[in-house]
Amino acid sequence: MPILSYLRALNRALSAEMERDPAVCVFGEDIGIAVSNVTTGLLKRFGPERVIDMPISEQAFTSFATGAAMSGSRPVVEYQIPALLFLVFEQIANQAHKFSLMTGGQVKVPVTYLLPSSGSRVGWAGQHSDHPYSLFAHIGVKTVVPATPTDAYGLLVSAIRDDDPVILFGPAGAVARRENVDFDALAPVPLGVGRVHRPGTDVTVVAVGHLVHDALAVADELADTISVEVFDPRTLYPFDWTGLEASLERTGRLVVVDDSNRTCGIGGEILATAAEEMHLIAPPKRVTRPDGAVLPFARELDLAVQPTRSQLRAAIETVAKSR
Amino acid sequence: MTDSADLYRTVRLIRRFEQRAIEMVRSGVIAGGIHPYIGEEAIAAGVCAALRADDLITSTHRGHGHVLAKGADPIRMLAELAGRETGLNRGRGGSMHAADVSAGICGANAIVGASAAIAAGAAWSHRRAGHDRVAVTFFGDGAVNQGVLLEALNLASLLRLPVIFVCENNQFATSMRVQDSTAGTITGRAEAFGIPAETIDGMDPEAVLEAASGAVARARAGDGPTFLECLTYRFDAHHTWEHIARPRYRTDEEVAAGSVRDPLEIQAARVPQAVRSRIDDEIEDLLDQARRFVDASPEPDPSGALDYLYADGLRGRAGTA
Numbered sequence: 088m089p090i091l092s093y094l095r096a097l098n099r100a101l102s103a104e105m106e107r108d109p110a111v112c113v114f115g116e117d118i119g120i121a122v123s124n125v126t127t128g129l130l131k132r133f134g135p136e137r138v139i140d141m142p143i144s145e146q147a148f149t150s151f152a153t154g155a156a157m158s159g160s161r162p163v164v165e166y167q168i169p170a171l172l173f174l175v176f177e178q179i180a181n182q183a184h185k186f187s188l189m190t191g192g193q194v195k196v197p198v199t200y201l202l203p204s205s206g207s208r209v210g211w212a213g214q215h216s217d218h219p220y221s222l223f224a225h226i227g228v229k230t231v232v233p234a235t236p237t238d239a240y241g242l243l244v245s246a247i248r249d250d251d252p253v254i255l256f257g258p259a260g261a262v263a264r265r266e267n268v269d270f271d272a273l274a275p276v277p278l279g280v281g282r283v284h285r286p287g288t289d290v291t292v293v294a295v296g297h298l299v300h301d302a303l304a305v306a307d308e309l310a311d312t313i314s315v316e317v318f319d320p321r322t323l324y325p326f327d328w329t330g331l332e333a334s335l336e337r338t339g340r341l342v343v344v345d346d347s348n349r350t351c352g353i354g355g356e357i358l359a360t361a362a363e364e365m366h367l368i369a370p371p372k373r374v375t376r377p378d379g380a381v382l383p384f385a386r387e388l389d390l391a392v393q394p395t396r397s398q399l400r401a402a403i404e405t406v407a408k409s410r
Numbered sequence: 411m412t413d414s415a416d417l418y419r420t421v422r423l424i425r426r427f428e429q430r431a432i433e434m435v436r437s438g439v440i441a442g443g444i445h446p447y448i449g450e451e452a453i454a455a456g457v458c459a460a461l462r463a464d465d466l467i468t469s470t471h472r473g474h475g476h477v478l479a480k481g482a483d484p485i486r487m488l489a490e491l492a493g494r495e496t497g498l499n500r501g502r503g504g505s506m507h508a509a510d511v512s513a514g515i516c517g518a519n520a521i522v523g524a525s526a527a528i529a530a531g532a533a534w535s536h537r538r539a540g541h542d543r544v545a546v547t548f549f550g551d552g553a554v555n556q557g558v559l560l561e562a563l564n565l566a567s568l569l570r571l572p573v574i575f576v577c578e579n580n581q582f583a584t585s586m587r588v589q590d591s592t593a594g595t596i597t598g599r600a601e602a603f604g605i606p607a608e609t610i611d612g613m614d615p616e617a618v619l620e621a622a623s624g625a626v627a628r629a630r631a632g633d634g635p636t637f638l639e640c641l642t643y644r645f646d647a648h649h650t651w652e653h654i655a656r657p658r659y660r661t662d663e664e665v666a667a668g669s670v671r672d673p674l675e676i677q678a679a680r681v682p683q684a685v686r687s688r689i690d691d692e693i694e695d696l697l698d699q700a701r702r703f704v705d706a707s708p709e710p711d712p713s714g715a716l717d718y719l720y721a722d723g724l725r726g727r728a729g730t731a
Contacts, residue, residue, distance in 0.1 A: 112538075136538060142568065147527040147561030154531025157516055158466075159539055178558070182524060186517060191500030192718035193511040227719070227726060250721035325724060363731045
């Protein structure tokens with residue numbers, strides 16, 4: 088079977104949706120030459136009326152997408168750097184997200200925000216290494232964080248077809264992933280539905296984005312002693328609480344690994360919800376970035392503030408033992 | 411063809427709508443207050459008279475005039491201000507967001523300068539679909555120092571979009587005088603991006619209509635954006651809270667001097683008395699009817715507070731488990 092890389096999956100999804108629906112268009116910086124490798128070939132295939140290289144005016148082109156979306160287009164907006172989301176938070180959280188309610192349902196804003204490299208790439212320092220998906224889930228913007236190429240394809244397709252704003256984070260730690268897949272079998276993945284990557288009976292590990300692969304590796308390491316179920320929510324908002332509940336019915340023990348800063352990260356929400364509403368037989372744990380983390384430049388320092396496999400392993404062992 | 415009486419009717423409707431809305435703020439029927447448009451009516455009336463029904467506008471926190479002039483139903487508009495289910499936005503928008511999308515109003519925005527880029531995107535999308543609609547974005551003098559507006563000017567010029575930037579220079583950004591907020595000139599900002607810009611008398615509805623008609627013709631012909639700086643004066647408060655708080659950033663004498671030229675009087679002088687009387691009566695009847703409609707309209711059901719948040723009807727979890 089052919090090999091599908093993560094970025095190629097995003098590219099295929101964009102291309103397929105542009106082919107299928109003439110309303111789909113792409114805005115972003117340096118997308119004509121596809122600096123991020125996601126928009127490769129789109130300008131040539133679909134032309135400058137649908138693939139618009141924008142000046143460095145993120146705030147304007149984000150709201151430009153809102154206006155276009157309210158007027159029959161279905162824009163995908165690419166941002167090369169996750170910290171740009173702080174710059175356009177007003178335009179997403181306060182404009183695009185609020186228009187449907189504020190107009191009493193008179194308009195839809197079908198925009199997809201695409202982050203093809205979120206989180207740390209190691210060595211990109213303080214302003215290029217953020218992973219602010221929890222912010223968007225908190226606001227209520229539909230938020231997806233695919234871990235694998237097939238999910239990246241399927242979730243991007245669903246995001247583009249969705250009638251609300253959707254933000255897709257492609258974690259830098261996942262974009263090097265490749266999968267052997269039958270391209271003809273690639274299909275939309277519905278928003279709000281999690282995926283059990285590995286069934287288990289002792290501890291449920293909820294892993295977000297690239298951390299799914301770390302969780303799977305740790306589950307392998309522990310296989311002889313602890314049976315770990317790896318649950319990938321895939322969508323952080325709306326979250327698949329039903330899927331999580333089903334997993335906890337099986338295990339009753341929970342660890343979350345989440346690349347957010349600790350305070351108000353999605354990991355805290357998952358723990359709180361499980362504690363309030365679900366079956367837990369031991370106190371849960373989470374592994375996150377530290378409170379208020381800003382990623383320092385040096386490799387050792389950058390890595391020191393990201394969740395690690397050893398931290399995850401220790402958390403699983405503690406939760407597995409506690410009662 | 412818009413005649414003098416049509417313009418008078420729009421100016422008068424906005425003036426009386428605002429005066430009645432202020433009374434309803436005082437009596438508590440309208441919560442949260444309003445940003446009255448009194449004194450600035452010539453701009454909305456003149457600009458919107460130059461537009462077709464299928465052209466677009468984006469409005470502001472001081473938006474009642476734009477929305478009424480573009481053709482929204484005053485009755486459902488008043489119901490929106492009063493937070494009724496029968497309002498334009500089903501009571502979810504209120505004064506600062508009241509809009510009738512079917513009348514070409516792409517939202518009323520409470521963030522200063524935020525809607526210019528939205529208007530640009532809407533204009534682009536309609537052009538791409540083969541329509542010759544133009545989009546007008548209204549904003550005040552306070553917005554000309556907002557980065558996203560300047561970015562939108564650049565984008566509109568680069569893409570040669572059919573957008574008309576209408577700056578309502580009422581001399582104040584809330585309490586800050588324009589000369590204290592704005593280095594250089596307002597039109598100079600547009601000119602820097604290659605956009606033709608003109609400063610016009612924003613108190614005369616017919617002068618505004620003439621300038622706006624020229625800008626609309628340019629935009630419709632594919633010649634790109636135009637910027638109109640309309641000089642005006644806000645006769646009333648920035649927001650009705652000033653009626654209580656009484657902040658002193660301009661003297662009574664200054665307000666009186668600024669209000670000497672009144673768009674309502676300017677336009678009234680062009681319309682025969684008998685015609686005016688008939689129009690005035692019609693407007694009073696309409697606003698009486700609007701008030702009765704408000705009183706007869708149900709308040710929204712609290713269980714629907716987050717209806718319309720998502721296009722697909724998604725409901726998040728309640729605030730208590």
